[in-house]
Amino acid sequence: MMRLELVKRPQRSMLFSALSPFIAFALTIIAGAVMFALLGVNPLTAFNIYFIEPISQVWQLHELAIKATPLILIAVGLSVCYKANIWNIGAEGQFILGGIAGSMIPVLFPQFEGPLVLPLMLLLGMVGGAAYAAIPALLKTRFGTNEILTSLMLVYVAQLFLDWLVRGPWRDPQGHGFPQTIQFNDSAVLPELMPDAGRANWGFVFALIAAVLVWILMSRMLKGFEVRVLGSSPRAGRFAGFGLNRMVFFAFLLSGALAGLAGISEVSGAIGQLQPVISPGYGFTAIIVAFLGRLNPLGIVAAGLVLALTYLGGEAVQSALGISDKVARVFQGMLLFFVLGCDTLIHYRIRLVGLALTRPEGAAKREAAPKLKEAR
Amino acid sequence: MSANQDGTNLLEVRSLTKIFGTLTACDHIDLDIARGEIHALLGENGAGKSTLVKMLFGSLEPNSGEIFWNGQAVRISNPGAAKKLGIGMVFQHFSLFEALTAAENIALSLDDGSPISSIAAKARALSFSYGLPLDPESLVGDLSVGERQRIEIIRCLLQTPQLIILDEPTSVLTPQEADKLFETLERLRSEGKSILYISHRLEEVKRICDRATVLRHGKVVGHCNPREETASSLARMMVGNEVQAVVRAPVEGIDKAPPLLEIRNLNRKPATPFSIPLKGINLNVRAGEVIGIAGVAGNGQGEFFESVSGEVLQQNAASVRIRGKDAGGLSITGRRLLGAAFVPEERLGHGAAPRMKLSENLLLSRHATDGKAFVGSGGMVKSGAIQAASQRIIEAMDVRKSAPDPEAAALSGGNLQKFIVGRELDRRPSVMVVNQPTWGVDAGAAAHIRQALIELSRSGSAVLVISQDLDELFEISDAIAVMHNGELSKPMPIAEATFEKVGLLMGGAEPGHAEHSLETA
Numbered sequence: 001m002m003r004l005e006l007v008k009r010p011q012r013s014m015l016f017s018a019l020s021p022f023i024a025f026a027l028t029i030i031a032g033a034v035m036f037a038l039l040g041v042n043p044l045t046a047f048n049i050y051f052i053e054p055i056s057q058v059w060q061l062h063e064l065a066i067k068a069t070p071l072i073l074i075a076v077g078l079s080v081c082y083k084a085n086i087w088n089i090g091a092e093g094q095f096i097l098g099g100i101a102g103s104m105i106p107v108l109f110p111q112f113e114g115p116l117v118l119p120l121m122l123l124l125g126m127v128g129g130a131a132y133a134a135i136p137a138l139l140k141t142r143f144g145t146n147e148i149l150t151s152l153m154l155v156y157v158a159q160l161f162l163d164w165l166v167r168g169p170w171r172d173p174q175g176h177g178f179p180q181t182i183q184f185n186d187s188a189v190l191p192e193l194m195p196d197a198g199r200a201n202w203g204f205v206f207a208l209i210a211a212v213l214v215w216i217l218m219s220r221m222l223k224g225f226e227v228r229v230l231g232s233s234p235r236a237g238r239f240a241g242f243g244l245n246r247m248v249f250f251a252f253l254l255s256g257a258l259a260g261l262a263g264i265s266e267v268s269g270a271i272g273q274l275q276p277v278i279s280p281g282y283g284f285t286a287i288i289v290a291f292l293g294r295l296n297p298l299g300i301v302a303a304g305l306v307l308a309l310t311y312l313g314g315e316a317v318q319s320a321l322g323i324s325d326k327v328a329r330v331f332q333g334m335l336l337f338f339v340l341g342c343d344t345l346i347h348y349r350i351r352l353v354g355l356a357l358t359r360p361e362g363a364a365k366r367e368a369a370p371k372l373k374e375a376r
Numbered sequence: 377m378s379a380n381q382d383g384t385n386l387l388e389v390r391s392l393t394k395i396f397g398t399l400t401a402c403d404h405i406d407l408d409i410a411r412g413e414i415h416a417l418l419g420e421n422g423a424g425k426s427t428l429v430k431m432l433f434g435s436l437e438p439n440s441g442e443i444f445w446n447g448q449a450v451r452i453s454n455p456g457a458a459k460k461l462g463i464g465m466v467f468q469h470f471s472l473f474e475a476l477t478a479a480e481n482i483a484l485s486l487d488d489g490s491p492i493s494s495i496a497a498k499a500r501a502l503s504f505s506y507g508l509p510l511d512p513e514s515l516v517g518d519l520s521v522g523e524r525q526r527i528e529i530i531r532c533l534l535q536t537p538q539l540i541i542l543d544e545p546t547s548v549l550t551p552q553e554a555d556k557l558f559e560t561l562e563r564l565r566s567e568g569k570s571i572l573y574i575s576h577r578l579e580e581v582k583r584i585c586d587r588a589t590v591l592r593h594g595k596v597v598g599h600c601n602p603r604e605e606t607a608s609s610l611a612r613m614m615v616g617n618e619v620q621a622v623v624r625a626p627v628e629g630i631d632k633a634p635p636l637l638e639i640r641n642l643n644r645k646p647a648t649p650f651s652i653p654l655k656g657i658n659l660n661v662r663a664g665e666v667i668g669i670a671g672v673a674g675n676g677q678g679e680f681f682e683s684v685s686g687e688v689l690q691q692n693a694a695s696v697r698i699r700g701k702d703a704g705g706l707s708i709t710g711r712r713l714l715g716a717a718f719v720p721e722e723r724l725g726h727g728a729a730p731r732m733k734l735s736e737n738l739l740l741s742r743h744a745t746d747g748k749a750f751v752g753s754g755g756m757v758k759s760g761a762i763q764a765a766s767q768r769i770i771e772a773m774d775v776r777k778s779a780p781d782p783e784a785a786a787l788s789g790g791n792l793q794k795f796i797v798g799r800e801l802d803r804r805p806s807v808m809v810v811n812q813p814t815w816g817v818d819a820g821a822a823a824h825i826r827q828a829l830i831e832l833s834r835s836g837s838a839v840l841v842i843s844q845d846l847d848e849l850f851e852i853s854d855a856i857a858v859m860h861n862g863e864l865s866k867p868m869p870i871a872e873a874t875f876e877k878v879g880l881l882m883g884g885a886e887p888g889h890a891e892h893s894l895e896t897a
Contacts, residue, residue, distance in 0.1 A: 011786055012731070221755045222743055229729050229740060236729040238687050239720060240740045241709030 006348040016345040021292050021303070023345075024338035031334050041321055049320045050313035050327075060312070062198025066270050067308035070095065070279070072207035072301055073262035074286035076214045077255030079295040083218065085231040086251045090136060090151030091259040092283025093158035094129040098260020099267040100162060101128025103181065103274050106188035107170050113187040121188060121264055122206075129260015130253045132158065137252035141245040147252075155283065163276045170274065181274040190269035203265035208301065210258055215297040227251070259283060280311065281329075288336040307332060384447040386411045386570050387432070387463075387539055392441030394427050399778055401427040403594040404441065409539065414561060414571045416581045416602055418614050419591035420790070420818035425574055428591070429541055432572075433465045434458040464537030466528045468544040474517035481516060482531045499530050506533070506560050521673040522553040529560070540564065541572045546580060550672050550882050551846060551875060558584050577847070578607040578819070590614055615820040622826045622851050625834070635660040636838035637716070637807045638697040642690065644683055652676035652862045654683065659857065659864060661807070661838040666830060667867055668853030669842040670878050676862035677842045678721065681811045684840075685718040686711040698807055709744045717741075717805035719797055721812040721842075723789060727796045730785035734777070735759070735766040737784050738799055745803060765802065766795075773798035774824065790817040797825050801832060808832055811842040826852045846875060860884050 032050075033043035054060055074091045081088040102125030105117060136150040167179040175182070190201045218224035230237035230247045237244065267278055289307050293300030314328025389407040393400065402424045409415045419425045430436040432443070434452040443450055445461050452458050458465075472481045479496035486495065496512035503510040508526045516524060525545065532540055542561075546554040561571055561584060575581055581588060581602050588602045590613045598613050605613075637660070644654040654676055661667045671677055682688045684696060690704035697703060698714040708718070718741075724730045728737045739750055739762050750765070752758050763781065770777070773794040777787055784792055793814070800808060813829065814822035830852055833839040842859075843849050849856050855867035858881035865881050 011783060220757060220759075222739075222751050222757055223755055225736065225739060225743070225757060229732070232731050233725045233729045235722075235726045236740060239685075239708065239718070239726055241686075241707055241712070241744060243707075 003353045005351045005353050006344065007351050008348055009346075012346050013349075016342075017294065020342040020345060021294065021299070021339060024292070024335060024342045025306070027338040027342075028331065028334045031338075032331060035327075035330065039323060041323065046317060046321065046323075049316050051309060054309060054312035054316050059198040062194075062200035063312060064305060064308050065200040065204040067311050068301075068304040069201075069203040069207045069269075070262040070266050070282040071286050071289045071307050072304035073203075073210055073265070074255075074259045074283055075289035075293060075300045075304060076207070076210050076297045077258030078286055078290040079293070079297060079300060080214060080218065080227055081251040081255045082290060083231045083295055084227045084247055084251045085234070086248055087148045088133065088136070088151050088252055088255050089148050089287065090133070090154050090283070091255065091286055092279060092281065093151070093155035094132045094256040094259035095263040095266075095279055095283045096155075096158040096162050097132040098125040098129035098256075098263030099274065099278050100158075100165065100263075101125055101131075101260065102264030103170075103184075103267055106184040106268075107181045107274065110182060110185055113185055115187070117185075117187045118190065118268070121268060122261060125260045125264025126257040127260070129263060130257040133252040133256025133259070134249070137249045141248050147248075159277075162274065162278070166274050166276050172273075179276050183273050184268060188268055189272055190265055199270070201265070201269035203262075203269045206261060206265060207304070210261075211297040211301050218297065223250075259286075285311075285332055288332055288339075292335060292339050307335070310335075385409060385444075386446065388444040388447075389428075389432070390442045390444070392428065392431060392438050392443065394424075394431060394436060395439050397778070400594050402431070402438070405591070405594075405596055407589050407596070409570050409572060410587075411538075411570055412565055412568045413586040414565055414573055414584055416585035416588035417572055417574045417591070418578075418581065418588055418610060420614055420820055423591040423614070423818070424594040425591055426543075427594075429465070429543065429572070429574065432458070433463060433541060459535050459537070462536070462538035463541065464532035464535050464539070465541040466525070466532050466543065466545060470524050470528055472516045472524055472527060475515065477513055477515055478510060478519070478527045479512035481527060482512070482534065485531050486534065495534075498534060502530050502533050506530075506563060507556065508560055522549050525549070525557075537569070539570045539572060541574070543574045545573075546575065546577060549844075551879050552883060553672075554580070578602075578610045579847075581610065582607065611819050614818070622823055622830065624830050624852060626854075631662075633662040633664050634700070635662045636699050637661040637684075637809070637840060639684065640695050640697070641692075642680075642683060642695045644679055644688070644690075647679075647688075652679055654679055654862045657864045659840075659867070661840050663806070663836050663838055664833055665854040666833045666839040666841060666852050668849035668856040669840065669859050669864065670846060670849050670856055670882055671842075671844065671859035672882050673844055675859050677811060677859055679862070680859065680864075681718070681720060681809065681842060684809050685716075685720070712741070712745050715806040717800035717803055717808050719800055719808075719810040719813065721815065723792050723796060724785060728784040728792060731783055733781045733783055734770070734775075734787075734795060735762045735781050737795070738762050738766045738769070741799060742803065766799075769795060769798040769802050772802070773828075774821075789815075790821045793817050794821055794825065797828065801828055804832075804835070805837060807838045807840075809840045809842075812845075813841055813843065814845065814848060822848070846878060849878075850875075858882055 036043040036046040055064055074095060078088060078091055102121040104124060105112060105121050132154065135154060136147045139145040139150050140147045166181055170181045172180055172182040190203055192199055192201050193204065218227065226242045227247065229240055230242050230244055234244060262282065267274060271278060285307055289300055289303045292306065293303035310328045310331045314325040317323045317327055318325040385408045387409040389405055392402055392405045394402040405428055417425050427436060431438050432452065434454045434457050437453060443452060450461060452461065479492050479499055482499055483492050483495050499510070499512045503526065508529060510523060510526045510530060516527065545557060549557060564571060573581070573585055582605065585602050588600050589596060590598045590600065592614060602610060639657055639659040642654055642657040646653045652675060657680065659667065669677065683690060686703070686706055686708035689707070690696060693702040693704040695704045698711055698716050701714055703711050703714060720726045729740060739757065743751060750758055750762050766781070775791050775795045775798070777791060779786070787795070797810070797813060808829070810829065813825050817825065826848065829839050829841065841849065841852065850870070853870055855869050856873050856878055857867040858865045858878055860882060861884065868877065
């Protein structure tokens with residue numbers, strides 16, 4: 001009989017740090033094949049429809065970029081939070097508030113046109129997202145609340161607030177009662193990059209710029225060093241003179257601003273008006289993107305494209321095979337699950353223990369003892 | 377070689393080898409431990425002591441070599457197997473839960489489901505018979521370090537081991553507590569138990585150990601009878617050459633030198649149920665002198681360090697003054713900018729971020745003071761400059777490492793400490809506050825660090841050293857004050873200080889009245 005055992009590595013493995021997302025992806029594919037087979041579909045056909053066909057033409061690549069834009073923008077901001085060991089789970093709400101704040105201009109001042117409109121909207125979007133993210137930051141630093149709970153709960157507040165706005169005060173009077181705002185005027189719509197080839201808009205460029213800037217921030221600048229120190233060893237961070245409370249605000253405001261930018265880019269680019277629902281869960285999926293991208297902004301760009309594909313694939317299998325598009329959620333969930341699992345390989349290596357070398361009963365249990373908190 | 381009746385040693389190690397990557401941590405080690413002997417394991421940091429001990433205790437597996445227990449070849453694949461054979465270990469850093477009682481902590485490690493009450497009874501009986509006073513019902517958080525060590529020892533004895541491994545057991549004890557421990561060890565030896573004793577303190581090795589095995593660079597360089605050796609001949613074997621004695625020339629006219637660090641009636645309320653309040657602490661450290669603060673661990677030294685360093689701010693800005701300026705309201709960065717430097721007790725996680733490179737750890741404490749040199753316009757880190765500076769420190773302090781710029785956690789404790797001390801010395805600070813400068817650091821490195829602190833003071837800086845190692849304080853201090861229960865005694869000039877006086881103050885004789893308490897003692 002063979003047994004698997006985890007042995008701690010003396011240093012984190014760079015190899016598995018890079019390989020882990022790929023192993024996770026492979027495992028997701030295998031599990032996905034089993035799922036499709038159980039649904040009575042030939043896995044190869046399903047994979048072709050899910051992963052290949054949605055990106056086989058240029059206009060489809062544009063669709064991919066549209067879906068990837070909010071994921072990348074949000075995940076890049078979240079990566080800073082998570083590196084700082086601050087758990088902002090509420091990017092979905094910050095995304096929505098960014099969309100609402102940025103839409104104030106085209107909805108409330110529809111006559112206001114010109115080149116100033118878009119920059120102002122984007123700025124307002126970022127301010128809105130950041131302001132909404134400041135709430136859990138304030139609660140955490142002032143009252144010691146758990147930011148996971150507060151930021152998550154604020155998502156539902158934001159969703160309901162948007163729902164109320166588009167059904168109530170902001171509803172388009174000429175909209176035949178549909179719960180939506182007026183269509184934005186032309187100067188409030190984010191232009192498309194290559195209108196002849198597809199729908200992708202400038203939001204994708206913002207996402208790439210944000211990724212590069214945050215990468216520079218995290219890897220080359222003192223502020224990024226501060227984030228990493230406070231996240232990995234808070235006491236050493238305090239010794240360095242870095243303030244934890246300041247960091248909570250910095251991380252929340254930065255990630256909130258990027259989520260807000262994503263929100264207004266989505267509303268003014270892909271949608272063109274406010275609707276009761278403006279996100280298929282980008283703020284949550286971006287959490288997966290952040291981890292799949294190893295919390296590295298450049299890795300997040302790649303991860304964002306992969307997760308965007310799961311959305312497109314979900315729609316494709318629904319129309320082609322009649323399978324629920326919830327299958328996209330299943331793929332996303334499996335991917336996160338396997339990525340977190342595979343991350344174990346960064347700190348541990350797997351050892352096969354054969355029968356000849358088996359240990360006495362209960363040995364594994366006893367090994368836990370030296371791991372007790374060192375209290376001195 | 378062995379003197380036991382049936383001719384076999386309790387433990388024989390033959391050609392044991394452990395390789396980590398390119399580093400051979402243990403290179404064909406031979407070691408014999410007879411029944412009823414106290415066997416010392418000596419060596420500098422990085423000599424392979426910990427690796428060897430971990431292989432004996434089953435936390436690491438050797439690459440090659442054999443271990444014989446009672447003459448039988450054995451494979452010790454995990455700590456459970458070691459315990460089953462009869463090998464017990466008392467670690468240098470305790471693994472106890474502060475919020476649980478002593479008995480509950482013991483029960484956790486026994487893992488056999490016996491009720492707490494019976495464990496407590498057994499522990500009480502053992503503590504009584506070995507002269508290790510301990511109340512099993514007491515909360516660990518309320519206990520002194522010496523008492524916590526007793527829990528570890530009793531926990532180990534409850535498994536009725538034949539061989540007990542002690543890793544640096546006296547590094548946290550007062551001289552009086554250490555004497556008590558030695559009595560217990562001698563008692564265990566008289567019962568035929570064997571003890572493997574790891575220590576840097578050569579005097580105590582000479583005092584209680586029957587034989588010694590000396591390691592250097594992963595190899596056995598000799599076996600000897602420590603009683604026939606001198607401390608310096610043992611040190612020579614460990615280091616490979618004579619350990620440089622620390623030279624401390626007395627300074628003249630220190631009274632007239634300006635105080636660079638002044639502490640005026642410093643008070644602090646306890647932050648947690650387990651921390652010690654500071655009560656009215658006064659102290660001056662002048663340019664050119666080293667002041668030592670002695671005391672048993674857990675008497676407020678950590679709280680005092682945090683208050684002086686600025687990790688915790690004071691209400692009254694004048695309660696800490698650095699170079700004549702009120703600093704009580706300044707953060708640690710503000711105090712550093714006034715010219716102060718700090719070395720905390722814990723290396724990993726406090727003085728250094730474990731998972732960051734040495735060069736990044738340089739930036740940790742110097743990003744503000746050396747802002748121009750290390751951080752460019754717009755907050756960009758000049759990685760070339762911090763690399764060069766960390767190489768300079770590595771050379772100046774002789775830091776030994778396995779990679780050009782390794783993570784802090786990859787260094788041995790002593791080498792990391794050399795880097796952390798060197799990081800601050802490199803700044804030529806005018807005030808240096810160090811907590812436990814040589815905890816767990818080998819003799820060669822400790823001498824290096826101590827000499828560097830003395831030289832810093834003689835070049836006109838004020839140096840404050842908090843330490844539990846009295847030998848160290850007597851070696852480097854111009855005056856010694858004692859911290860007990862959050863209060864600090866008046867500094868005693870080194871010419872007047874004796875181990876007895878300081879030991880009494882450490883034990884709780886009234887601060888500031890050393891002479892008086894001597895009379896009553």
